[in-house]
Amino acid sequence: MDCTRIRNIAIVSQNGSGKTTLAEAMLFTAKATKRLGRVDDKTSCLDFEPEEQKRGISISTAFHNLSWQKNQIFLMDTPGEDNFIAEAMIALRVADSVVFVVDAVDPVKPQTLKVWSMIRKAGLPVIFFINKLDKERADFKKAIDAIKDVIDMRLVPLSIPIGKEASFDGVADLVKMKAFSFKDETGAPTPCDMPSEIEAEAEELRNNLIEFAAESDDELLEKFFEDGELSQDEILAGLRSGIRQVRFAPVLAGSSFKNIGASILLDSIVGLMPSPADNKTVKGKRPNSGEEVEMEVSSDAPFSSLVFKTMIDPYAGRLSIMRVFSGTLTPDGTLYNASKDNEERYSQIFVLEGKDQKQIKEAVPGMIVAIQKLKEVSTGDTLSTKDEPILYDFADLPTPVLTYALKPKTRGDEEKITQALSRLKEEDTTLVVTRDAQTSELLLSGNGQVHIDATVSKMKDKFGVNVDLSLPKIPYRETIKAVKKAVIYRHKKQTGGAGQFAEVHFDISPLKRGEGFEFEEALVGMNVPRNFVPAVEKGIQEAMASGPLAGFPVVDVKVRFYDGKSHEVDSSEMAFKIAAIQCFKKGMLEAKPTLLEPIYKLTIFVPDDNVGDVIGDLNSRRGKVMGMEPSGGGMQVVQALVPLAEIQKYVLDLNAMTQGRGTFQMEFSHYDEAPPNIADKVIKEVKSDED
DSSP, rough: GGGGEEEEEEEESSTTSSSHHHHHHHHHTTTSSSSSSOOOOOSSSOOOOOHHHHHSSSOOEEEEEETTTEEEEEEEOOSGGGHHHHHHHHHHHHSEEEEEEESSSSSOOTTTHHHHHHHHTTOOOOOOEOOOOTTTTOOOHHHHHHHHHHSSOOEESSSSESSGGGOOEEEETTTTTEEOOOOOTOOOOOOEOOOOOHHHHHHHHHHHHHHHHHTTSSHHHHHHHHHOOOOOHHHHHHHHHHHHSSOOOEEEEEEETTTTTTHHHHHHHHHHHGGGGGGGGEEEEEEOOOOOEEOOOOOTSSSSSEEEEEEEETTEEEEEEEEEESBBSSEEEEEEEETTEEEEEEOEEEETTTEEEEESBBOOOOOEEEEEEETTOOOOOOEEOOSSOOOOOOOOOOOOOOEEEEEESSSTTTHHHHHHHHHHHOOOTTEEEETTTTOEEEEEEEEEEEHHHHHHOOOOOOOOOOOEEEEEEOOEEEEEOOOOEEEEEEEEOOSSSOOOOEEEEEEEEEOOOOOEEEEOOOOOOOOOOOGGHHHHHHHOOOOHOOTTTTOBBBBBEEEEEEEEEOOOOOOOOOHHHHHHHHHHHHHHHSOEEEEEEEEEEEEEEEEEGGGHHHHHHHTTTTTTEEEEEEEEEEEEEEEEEEEGOOOOTHHHHHHHHHOOOOOEEEEEEEEOOHHHHHHHHHHHHHHHHHH
């Protein structure tokens, strides 16, 4: 297959803009599917997961392909829900261009700027498709104006609607300067007369797009100034050049539900968007040296690809989904995993068609293909030839912002939970599963409440595991604020046989925050044989596992072991260990023990008009705002230090304050002393739980 005839498209939008329905319309129009799938009646071939059908939203990127004008178009239908935005980020990493779907009724939604910033960062050419023009209050011009107000890109309408709201039934193609009606849902355009009421607008916008086309090329611009006109081929060439240079973005009108405009969108993808070969080369690094190298984007170059997604198919097993960047892949061979420095054999190659797979004979640059049962391959790995190894960067994914503790509803299901989460993590690399060493809780972290809930539902539906969710226990610590010298404890126990005797003398003092534990052996003389010193240190470390206030681990303490007493018969390692434990506990109580709480650093991206609300909210959470600076696009970056206990569900509150426009990242910073009222409350809660 000629890679110049391949188009690779990520379809993105905010939630509810009709993106999946548009993809279904494109597939049906190109006769890649036999019926026009609907999300609402659960007939979509792209939203096929039970969880997607139950919620009526896309949760995972779906894949399909179609043939149009002797070109092969690979579609990636990404989720619009903010909880699953990482899926769109990954698709943009491997796409050559983008279709941005806009709701004509509600064009600028909370996630608009977030999605747009991802596209701009990827540097990809984009087509805007103004959707739902058949709906009440839909307005094509107002939608374009609203989008212009929030993005840094010039927009060029290539088609305009014929009719409005319920009477919308066609479009005027400004490139061909022809009108088309769409009388049925097949998506086939029927030529019709240009309505008189839009003739002036069409002429004006036609001249506008010619000017945009001309400015993309010096020769075209010169001809335009001389003749005042360009030929059809020259217009297309100019538009193609400007779009591929990301100097402007075309805008199309349509309705995915009525299948109006999908065919013109397909024409535009084939005629205006880049093929893989237009990029000439793709950059990567040598696995060992890190040296930057470029691979030629050609069917004849050495093979290379990036595995950007893993799916667990109930019949086919693990499917490794990859974007081919160079070379040609044929069935039955060996692939070199440059990320893990090993080789793996494979047999068949597939293209994905919703939940189905179709076997193919070769894969060339730009194609999205899948291979079954690659045992050691995981998401993010680069597959290439061993003679010409290369590593490609993966997507920079968001860090989790919400964590829950998982408990099985049925006893004995702990192992099943671990196995289920392991499988789900293969499919969703943004899930983080950890075991808290202090609390022993199994923790699941994700990108929001819907993300967590969907994961828990999948555990139940796919693996038969039911779990309860609870907020994790806060990993508090205990320490001391004062120096306590000459803490003495004697352990003496006399039973029928040999007795136990040990006496230890400690100085206990606080360390700087984060220094942990320091043990100093400062014995003079032979009151304590030196062979008992390790037992003393071990006893202290055991005692530090449970502090005197509420049983939390003790940190940032120094113990100086300077004297003691022993008995030549009754002293033993066990006796000195017990004495050390008790002496340490006694000293802790006398050295002003206090509770430490974990403090996290928040980096919050906030719309300008919500900064005051967010800062006020941080202050109410005992947070310290460390700085603020503009980040562009009407956003501010706020840096703050906040106790973990105050932000366990911060993502939900930030969404409410900013109408979903705010985002944040969090990372552990340090431990700090909890205020007395907070410490008293925590200690009381721990003790009441123990009673």
